[in-house]
Amino acid sequence: MTPQEKIRVLIVDDIAETRENIRRLLQFDTSIEVVGIARSGHEAIDLSQQIKPDVIIMDINMPDMDGITATEAIRRKIPYAQVVILSVQSDLSYMRRAMLVGARDFLTKPPSIDELTAAIHRAGAMAHEEHSKINVGFPSGTSPMGVVAPNVANQLGKIIVLYSPKGGTGVTTIATNLSIVLKTSENRVVLVDGNLQFGDTAVFINEPIKNNVLDLTSRVEELDPEVVDEVIIDHKATGIHVLAAPPRPEWADKITADQFAKLLQYLRQLYNYVVVDTASYLTDVVQAALEISDLIILITTQDIPSIKNSNAFLTLADASGIPRERIVFIMNRFDKRISISPERVADSLHQEVVTSIPVDERIVSNAANRGIPFMVDNKTQPISKTILNLAEIVKERLAKLDEAEVEQLRKK
Ligand SMILES: Nc1ncnc2c1ncn2[C@@H]1O[C@H](COP(=O)(O)OP(=O)(O)O)[C@@H](O)[C@H]1O
Ligand SMILES: [Mg+2]
The missing domain is CATH 3.40.50.2300 (Response regulator)
Known part of the structure; x- marks a missing residue:
């Protein structure tokens, strides 16, 4: 200026x-x-x-x-x-x-x-x-580096937060694979690691961490597309962009909830989908992400501790005014031989389990060990089909929420 x-x-x-x-x-x-x-x-x-x-x-x-x-x-x-x-x-x-x-x-x-x-x-x-x-006058929405300039005229992107109140439930696995499915020629996707202490999204795609989320939150008031472009990991094999967690756990404290929320708000101007991976501990940063999200994917597994925690989370969400429609509740590591069925869980938690992702140790651990998400090279497996289905559910739900919001505006 x-x-x-x-x-x-x-x-x-x-x-x-x-x-x-x-x-x-x-x-x-x-x-x-x-x-x-x-x-x-x-x-x-x-x-x-x-x-x-x-x-x-x-x-x-x-x-x-x-x-x-x-x-x-x-x-x-x-x-x-x-x-x-x-x-x-x-x-x-x-x-x-x-x-x-x-x-x-x-x-x-x-x-x-x-x-x-x-x-x-x-x-x-x-x-x-x-x-x-x-x-x-950049040619419609592109800046010189090929990054879409803030697409202010168009609709803002959607913030999707994946969360489980219990560790090891598969949040990162699902966040990574879902991001890959959401990425298409029309849709830009950034996967943000909100597990600031021990985030491992970069590991899941086998990319070294150079720059990380802290490089953006530390200058969140002065972001521009070029800065974002410098910091994000451009995962060539899938086209998704990844914003890694800081390489040192103690650096997590340098990021405030307010900064993180502002960063997500900024990113939604550049990307159609901002997918946020989280840790199970409800830090201020995770809470801020949940609050501003358009959609929360809540993940449980088929065991009592995980279901109990999901119940506690839903109660908290109710108390914080997060409507149930904004929560997509799913079950991971689903095994039909286990008697705790998705229907029973849905009944007792009063929240529909919209899809169940099967347990598949071979495919999932193989993908994690190689750093190649299974949606890259194993698209036809049953587990992959459930991820494709999840992406459809996510899009439908977002469209429904949009409609409801427009309807509400119209009524006023
Ligand atoms: N559907 C699944 N079938 C088999 N193993 C899975 C499945 N989902 C996740 N896992 C495994 O569970 C462990 C935890 O997954 P991860 O995505 O890191 O969970 P979180 O991010 O919630 O801690 C990993 O070893 C992963 O390979
Ligand atoms: Mg994780």
Whole structure:
């Protein structure tokens, strides 16, 4: 950003006093210029189209149209404009919905002057950068390095978190193979290792770890496609990109939940699917990923400890306001000779087991030992068919959730 390029801000709030307070807080920062003030969601949309602000400070609760709906509409019309949500609730479900429709940041009312200006500076820099990208006009969505530039005009990618509350259940095995299936000529996929201490996704695809997730979270406010391109592992055999865990367990502590969530939000602008592998221990980082995810694949095995933990997790999910529709519950290492059937588990946990992946020691351990996922060279085996099926279930469920969300927006 050159010094003369001011950040042009639109303030949206239905309460006059709040609008005035924000305007007053901003008048001392010479790099910020308030170019418009709107009193409602509708007015915000109209005004945005006329004045094309860089940053919109958006209230959530407004009588005619809530701030999230207005954000969605504005982001569609002016994709480079960045929205900072201001809300009295620090409610995570609000934050999630806001992020889903493309909000850049989320502040709780009343923000301090430092918080507010810092958020505007970050958002403003982003807006200027996106704007300049549009102006130089890369051929539809590609940047010079062949990485898709932030695909702001299109739909954001989906975040799919694979989780099991018990270790050794097959999370990494399934995350890796599912990523490979989701990768097609149209769909870009990144597999992010959220098992920050002892992550092994890179091992599963036999790639040495050079750069890792820490290289992105440490500069999460200033990411661009080139930086991501430098850090990710490009797995040539499958086309998936992998963001490895740090090579040293003690480095995990350097990554905050907030940074990790922001990284995932950024990646969804570049990839159609952001698949997250996790550890069973519910760290802040894993919780943040679960909260902002579009879909959670919860994995159990056919044994009581694992089922008990899945039950505890579902109870926690209920309490945290994660709807059951967002959870795809599956059983791994399924053996039909064992009497604990998927149906019985579904009954007792009140959650359908949507598919069962068979136990196949030979294929799975062979793949792990060679570092070649079985979806690469063993596509026709029964276990592989269940992974293909899982990918279909995932896509269907995501489409259903999208529909429900649109329907909800329409009702408002
Ligand atoms: N369907 C399966 N059949 C046989 N072995 C499996 C299956 N799924 C996973 N495994 C094995 O279980 C172990 C744990 O798998 P992994 O994917 O590392 O689990 P997690 O990531 O949950 O710790 C590995 O040795 C893996 O080869
Ligand atoms: Mg694992």
